[in-house]
Amino acid sequence: DSGVTQTPKHLITATGQRVTLRCSPRSGDLSVYWYQQSLDQGLQFLIHYYNGEERAKGNILERFSAQQFPDLHSELNLSSLELGDSALYFCASSLRLAGGYNEQFFGPGTRLTVL
């Protein structure tokens, strides 16, 4: 158990809909990262938040948005869903940003299926 929780575990929805994925980082971790893993693909970096502020944006579609709240949990919002958005969505947390690297601890993921 990494200490990172993600809800829901599975999500099935229809095209055009909007969903929210939730992530609670490990206690004390300030950074939250979101990744998308499509079938047979690696983890594609979406976005990174540090202590409530956006720090880096990857290949995140305009239909997707995220935020990190004062209690440090994060939500990834996916709207106008398309079939191609079906994927595993992982969040990861790490302790700190500045002064060096820290490994990320991943949650179990949310499997999104768009029908």
Place this chain on the structure above:
Amino acid sequence: DQQVKQNSPSLSVQEGRISILNCDYTNSMFDYFLWYKKYPAEGPTFLISISSIKDKNEDGRFTVFLNKSAKHLSLHIVPSQPGDSAVYFCAASGDTGNQFYFGTGTSLTVIP
């Protein structure tokens, strides 16, 4: 644009032998590299990392080698055990951890 590449989708090794997983990268600004292990239906788990000031880092049965001139890193597992069977991802970062780039993974099967 895949900046981190794992060209072998799968690898099979006999129990007790050495497993060598390879990873190539294209961005010379990357200065921190990690290996993760992933079991089905779970998130990736951190294994070992190396910064660009080193060329080798060891942790028990796991050793990571970095060849900066070739932009290549490898993970050695000795001896391999059936419980090592999983998908292994390499990852890299070059901006103090703001963004990490992952490879597509190598599925390792250790045969008893």
